[in-house]
Amino acid sequence: MSLCDYEPVSLEVIAFDADDTLWHNEPIFHATEAQFAEMLAAYHPADWVRDRLFATEMKNLGHFGYGIKGFILSMIETAIELTEARVTGAEVQKIIAWGHEMLHHPVELLEGVRETVESLAGRYKLMLLTKGDLFDQESKLARSGLGEFFDAVEIVSTKNAATYGAIMRRHAVAPERFVMVGNSLRSDVLPALEAGARAVHIPYALTWAHERLDEEALAGKEFGVVEKISALPEWIRRAEARPTFAGG
Amino acid sequence: MSLCDYEPVSLEVIAFDADDTLWHNEPIFHATEAQFAEMLAAYHPADWVRDRLFATEMKNLGHFGYGIKGFILSMIETAIELTEARVTGAEVQKIIAWGHEMLHHPVELLEGVRETVESLAGRYKLMLLTKGDLFDQESKLARSGLGEFFDAVEIVSTKNAATYGAIMRRHAVAPERFVMVGNSLRSDVLPALEAGARAVHIPYALTWAHERLDEEALAGKEFGVVEKISALPEWIRRAEARPTFAGG
Numbered sequence: 281m282s283l284c285d286y287e288p289v290s291l292e293v294i295a296f297d298a299d300d301t302l303w304h305n306e307p308i309f310h311a312t313e314a315q316f317a318e319m320l321a322a323y324h325p326a327d328w329v330r331d332r333l334f335a336t337e338m339k340n341l342g343h344f345g346y347g348i349k350g351f352i353l354s355m356i357e358t359a360i361e362l363t364e365a366r367v368t369g370a371e372v373q374k375i376i377a378w379g380h381e382m383l384h385h386p387v388e389l390l391e392g393v394r395e396t397v398e399s400l401a402g403r404y405k406l407m408l409l410t411k412g413d414l415f416d417q418e419s420k421l422a423r424s425g426l427g428e429f430f431d432a433v434e435i436v437s438t439k440n441a442a443t444y445g446a447i448m449r450r451h452a453v454a455p456e457r458f459v460m461v462g463n464s465l466r467s468d469v470l471p472a473l474e475a476g477a478r479a480v481h482i483p484y485a486l487t488w489a490h491e492r493l494d495e496e497a498l499a500g501k502e503f504g505v506v507e508k509i510s511a512l513p514e515w516i517r518r519a520e521a522r523p524t525f526a527g528g
Numbered sequence: 529m530s531l532c533d534y535e536p537v538s539l540e541v542i543a544f545d546a547d548d549t550l551w552h553n554e555p556i557f558h559a560t561e562a563q564f565a566e567m568l569a570a571y572h573p574a575d576w577v578r579d580r581l582f583a584t585e586m587k588n589l590g591h592f593g594y595g596i597k598g599f600i601l602s603m604i605e606t607a608i609e610l611t612e613a614r615v616t617g618a619e620v621q622k623i624i625a626w627g628h629e630m631l632h633h634p635v636e637l638l639e640g641v642r643e644t645v646e647s648l649a650g651r652y653k654l655m656l657l658t659k660g661d662l663f664d665q666e667s668k669l670a671r672s673g674l675g676e677f678f679d680a681v682e683i684v685s686t687k688n689a690a691t692y693g694a695i696m697r698r699h700a701v702a703p704e705r706f707v708m709v710g711n712s713l714r715s716d717v718l719p720a721l722e723a724g725a726r727a728v729h730i731p732y733a734l735t736w737a738h739e740r741l742d743e744e745a746l747a748g749k750e751f752g753v754v755e756k757i758s759a760l761p762e763w764i765r766r767a768e769a770r771p772t773f774a775g776g
Contacts, residue, residue: 343631345663349597356604357624365617372620373608376601383591414662415593415685437663 290520291478293453294400295434297462298410298417300484301509302397303424304388309351310486312378316355319371323363333358334489341490345437347413352379383416387423392510394426399513401429408433409447409460411467439467444475459519461512466493473501480504480515538768539726541701542648543682545710546658546665548732549757550645551672552636557599558734560626564603567619571611581606582737589738593685595661600627631664635671640758642674647761649677656681657695657708659715687715692723707767709760714741721749728752728763 299305313333317326324332336354344350355375359367400406408430410417417435421427432451436443448458455476462468463484470493472479481503504515547553561581565574572580584602592598603623607615648654656678658665665683669675680699684691696706703724710716711732718741720727729751752763 343628344597345661349592349601353597353600353624353627356620360617360621360624363617365621367617367620369608369611369613369615369620372604372615372617373613376605376608379601380591413593414683418685435662437666 288520288523289456291404291459291516292457293405293407293448293451293459294516295407295409295447295458295460296397297460297464297468298408298420299412300390300463300486301461301468301482302389302393302408302426303420304390306484306486306488308382308385309488312351312355312382315378316359316375319374320359320362329358329362332362336361338490345413346411347416348379348382349413349416351382352376355379383419387420389424389426390509392508396509396512397426397429400516404516405431405451405453407431407447407451409436409439410434411436411439439471441471441474444472444477448475448477459516461509463487464491465498466491469503470497470501473503478503478519480506480512482506482509482512536768536770537704539652539707539764540705541653541655541696541699541707542764543655543657543695543706543708544645545708545712545716546656546668547660548638548711548734549709549716549730550637550641550656550674551668552638554732554734554736556630556633557736560599560603560630563626564607564623567622568607568610577606577610580610584609586738593661594659595664596627596630597661597664599630600624603627631667635668637672637674638757640756644757644760645674645677648764652764653679653699653701655679655695655699657684657687658682659684659687687719689719689722692720692725696723696725707764709757711735712739713746714739717751718745718749721751726751726767728754728760730754730757730760 296302313330316333317329320329333355336358337351340350340354340357344353352375355378356372359371359375397406406429408421412435414435421433434447436447444460448455456478459478459480460468460472461480461482463482464487465481469479469481483505504519506512506515544550561578564581565577568577581603584606585599588598588602588605592601600623603626604620607619607623645654654677656669660683662683669678669681682695684695692708696703704726707726707728708716708720709728709730711730712735713729717727717729731753752767754760754763
C-alpha cells in the first residue's frame with residue numbers, strides 16, 4: 281500500500297433519510313404524546329405514562345413496524361392497560377382522532393432542504409431512503425413537493441447494514457460512491473458505514489429514544505457531521521477532493 | 529402488417545400477487561369480521577355491522593392504506609360509532625388482541641404453490657408484486673418459506689397501470705415479456721393489461737368487496753385464466769408458443 285493507492289473518489293448517489301432530515305416528524309409524535317399523558321393524568325403522572333407508552337411501542341415494534349398506525353394502536357393499548365380497561369369509548373375515539381390529525385399534518389420541510397436538494401439534483405443521483413410505513417411515507421413525499429428531485433425512492437422496513445448493502449447492489453453503486461445523509465446515528469450513520477458506504481450526520485433537536493445510540497458503537501468510525509443541510513454541498517466538495525484509499 | 533409481424537415472444541418476468549394467490553389471506557379477515565359482528569350483536573344485526581365496517585374501511589383507505597393495522601383501527605372506529613361510544617375498554621382490548629392474532633397467523637400456502645414456484649424459478653425471473661403493508665408483507669414472505677425463489681420483491685401502496693409501468697421500466701423488462709399472476713381482476717389483471725403486460729387470473733373462493741370489478745371493464749381484453757396455480761406452467765408454455773404481434 282503506497283500513496284498511489286490513494287485517490288479522490290467522486291460520489292454517485294446521495295441518499296437522504298426523510299423524517300427529521302428533510303421534514304419535521306418527531307415533534308408531531310411528541311405533541312401527541314403530551315396530549316396522551318394529559319388524558320391519563322387522572323390515573324398516572326405524565327412521565328410514567330410516557331414510559332409505559334414507550335414500553336408498549338417497543339413491545340409492538342416487531343409486530344407493527346414503524347409508523348403512525350402502530351403508534352395509535354400502541355396508545356390505545358397503553359390507555360387500556362394504565363386504566364385497567366376503564367378507558368371510555370370517547371377517550372379511545374379521541375386517540376384515533378389524534379392519529380388522523382398526525383396522518384394529515386402538513387409536511388414542513390427543515391430549513392434549507394428544498395434549495396439544497398434542488399442544487400444537488402442532476403449533479404448526483406438522489407435517493408430517498410427511509411424506513412417506516414410505506415403508505416404514509418409515499419404520501420409525505422408527494423406532499424413535500426420534493427418528489428421530482430429524487431431519482432429513486434426506497435422505503436424499507438428496517439435500516440441495517442444488510443439493507444444498505446442490498447440497496448447499493450440493486451442500484452449497482454460502489455459503496456465508496458454512496459453517501460447516506462440523516463439525523464439518526466443508529467439508522468442512518470452506523471449501518472451505512474458498516475456496509476462500506478460514507479455517511480453524514482445532521483443532528484436534529486429531538487431524537488426518539490429508540491433511535492439513540494451508545495456513542496461507543498461509533499468508536500473508530502469516520503463520518504461527516506454538518507449542522508444544517510445547507511452545509512452538505514460543501515462537505516461533498518471536500519469529500520470528493522480528499523484522497524481515499526482505493527486499494528483492494 | 530403481415531403474418532411476418534407475428535412471432536412467438538418468450539416471457540422473462542413472472543410476477544405473482546401474494547395474498548390469496550400464494551397464501552390464504554381473505555379468510556383470516558373474514559373470520560375476524562365474524563367475531564366483530566358477534567361482539568356487537570347486542571347492538572345491531574351482523575349484516576349491518578359488516579356493512580358499516582366496510583364503509584369505515586373505505587373511508588380510511590386513503591388515510592391508512594391496505595393492511596391489518598388499518599383494519600384494526602377501522603374495527604375500533606366502527607365499534608365506537610355503532611355503540612355511540614359505549615364500547616368498553618375490555619372490548620377494545622379484544623379487538624386489538626384479534627389484530628395481534630391476525631398478524632401472527634401462520635402463513636398457509638395455497639395448494640401447489642411451492643411446487644409451481646420452485647419449478648419456474650431459475651427458468652424465469654420471479655417477482656413478488658403485492659400491495660399492502662410493507663412490514664406485514666415482508667414478514668409473511670419470510671414466514672412463507674418462498675423467499676429464496678424470488679429474484680425481486682416489490683411491495684407497493686397501490687396497483688394501477690402507472691405502478692406496473694414503473695416496475696417494468698425499473699426492471700428493464702418489455703411489457704410483452706412480463707406476466708402478472710393474481711386473484712384480483714381489479715388489482716392484478718386489469719391494470720397490468722392496461723400497462724401492456726400480460727396477465728393470468730387465478731380466482732380465489734373469497735374476494736374482498738373492494739377488489740370486485742364490474743365485468744364490463746374487461747370487455748375486449750385478453751388474459752389467461754387458470755383454476756389452480758399448478759396449471760400456470762402449461763399456460764406459460766402455450767403463451768410462449770402462440771405468435772404475438774411484434775410490430776411497432
